Amino acid sequence: MIMVHPDLMNAYSYGTGAVVPTWNLFGLSIEAVGYQGTVLPVLVMSFFLAKLETQLHKITSSCLDNLTTPLISILVCGFITFLAVGPMLRTAGNLLAFGISWLYHSLGFIGGGLFGLFYAPIVLTGMHHSFIAIETQLLAEAAVTGGSFIFVTASMNNVAQGAAVLAVLATTKDTKLKSLCSASGISALLGITEPAMFGVNLKLKTPFYAAIIGSAVGSAYVAFHHVLAVALGAAGLPGFISIRPADWPHFAIGLALSMITAFVLTWILAKKPQSSQAGKIKAKAELNNIDDQTCVAPAEGTVKPIEESTDRTFREKLMGDGFVLFPENGQVCSPINAVVKFIFPTRHAIGLVREDGVEMLIHMGINTVSLNGAPFEIFVEEGQNVQAGQPLARMDLQQIRQAGCSEEICCLFTSPTAFSWTAQGAVAQAQPILTLGEKQ
Structure with missing residues (x-):
């Protein structure tokens, strides 16, 4: 709040010809200008404030911590902001503005194209407000x-x-x-x-x-x-x-x-x-020539025992034993050679069954049933034969995260099945991770 305090000159008036108020502190003349519309000064000082406060908590007595730590943190950061960091980054914005003006007028349509290309990234930093002075002068x-x-x-x-x-x-x-x-x-x-x-x-x-x-x-x-x-x-x-x-x-x-x-x-x-990635996965699976006793990673990511799932039902093996995979991308392939037994109407789960009766449930995301299938695209049909490594579905991880759901993929043997681990941790898609036994 100190960077946009109402007693400061509004940043939008800076560079328009208005008289800039100053503080005289320890012989220094410091401009009393706010930082409305800026991002870089706020980010830099927020980082510095967090680090300073953490260190003060470590060295300050508990009886004084609540009183002195916030006071000292704000006092020090405020002084550094208005003395050095803020003016420096504002100057950087001004230099950027004048540089763009030179670029535009010197390079013609090439300069215009470059300015257009970088305009949005400049907006993200807040330094586009430095253009106000130039634009005001151009219009005047x-x-x-x-x-x-x-x-x-x-x-x-x-x-x-x-x-x-x-x-x-x-x-x-x-x-x-x-x-x-x-x-x-x-x-x-x-x-x-x-x-x-x-x-x-x-x-x-x-x-x-x-x-x-x-x-x-x-x-x-x-x-x-x-x-x-x-x-x-x-x-x-x-x-x-x-x-x-x-x-x-x-x-x-x-x-x-x-x-x-x-x-x-x-x-x-x-x-x-989606299509190019699916083709790569299928080609990789065919190259590996995976047998019926091998279970592969359904996606690239980190694979762990099912006990490390964030969902209690899966973690406590109430639906069966298996593994959980935290994916790096949304492409999901079949872990085993099997037949597609069912596809949930909400497309968040697929059931597979092997010839010997071994059954597997692939549950994509946690609590994703509430999304009514929006983040999922299915590539197979019920009754279809699939090979280990063959694309089954695509998850939109961004949508799942935005909905507040976990994107983890839980693969459960819903029929009692013996298995042994061959790989854990970071794995590639279609990489063998389990060796399966017979249905118990």
């Missing part, structure tokens, strides 16, 4: 400069973020994620990107990459045609009111390029991993 001298390129680039970025979210909306089966995407996607197209960027794209990663590429394409186009803004406004689809009327056609084309690129790339990246 519009008769000479022609206007602001920053607003135009921000518009390309915002619509690209929105289009990426709409692509997620079109491809996901998670009802909660769909609800978030529909609201945040439209909001981003209208100029407010925080819900889209932080709530969807960054969490899923690939939509964010697609969005910054889309922003780069659109920004390169508008830079090539010297599209400029003559006023501030909502950076997105409503941005036409801030653009020179003569530039409206090129501005519209730039928006379209940003949106189409981000949407298509997000769509492709969302669909690509």
Whole structure:
């Protein structure tokens, strides 16, 4: 709270020509400016505060700890923040802003494309607020400069973020994620990107990459045609009111390029991993030529005895003995050579049965029955023969985690079956981990 205290000058007024108040402390002149809208100073000082407080707890008497530790921690961190860390990182932001201005005006459409590519990552740090001083100057001298390129680039970025979210909306089966995407996607197209960027794209990663590429394409186009803004406004689809009327056609084309690129790339990246990965798993299983007495890891990850499951029912072997695997990715293959006996309607569990009667339950995630099958895609049918290592399903680990569920895969022998371990800990997918005996 000290970094945004109301007695400090608001950070959004910094660099606009307003008089900056200062403190005179120990002969030093320190600017009394807040850090609204910044991220780097907050992250750095939060880390320092946590470390300092931990050390103070260790050396302070218990009778004084509650009183002196918070006081000393805030006092020291506040002094360091306003004396060194804050101004240094703010200066870094200013240098970045002026560097981008040079890049844009010196390299033309290449500079514009690079600015568009890095605009979203800069927003994540909060240093985009350093652009206010440059944009204010560009608009004040519009008769000479022609206007602001920053607003135009921000518009390309915002619509690209929105289009990426709409692509997620079109491809996901998670009802909660769909609800978030529909609201945040439209909001981003209208100029407010925080819900889209932080709530969807960054969490899923690939939509964010697609969005910054889309922003780069659109920004390169508008830079090539010297599209400029003559006023501030909502950076997105409503941005036409801030653009020179003569530039409206090129501005519209730039928006379209940003949106189409981000949407298509997000769509492709969302669909690509599943089929290629499934083919690799199957080829690996065929290469291993796994026999009927071998049980393999259903996914890449860490495999442990079932007693280490987070679920009490599985941990206490109420449904049978087996193992638990904490997966690194969402691809799930068959652990044994068997027939698919059943597939739960909610797609979170698959039952297998071997020719000799050995039965196995593959339970994907804990409490995932409540997700109504949204994070799962099944590749097999009931009654189908499957080989150990053959793809069975795909789990969307991100959706499962967002729902507050564990993604662990529990594999249980629901019929009493003897087995011995051949591998534990970190394993590759389709790697042999158990040797099975006969049904008891």
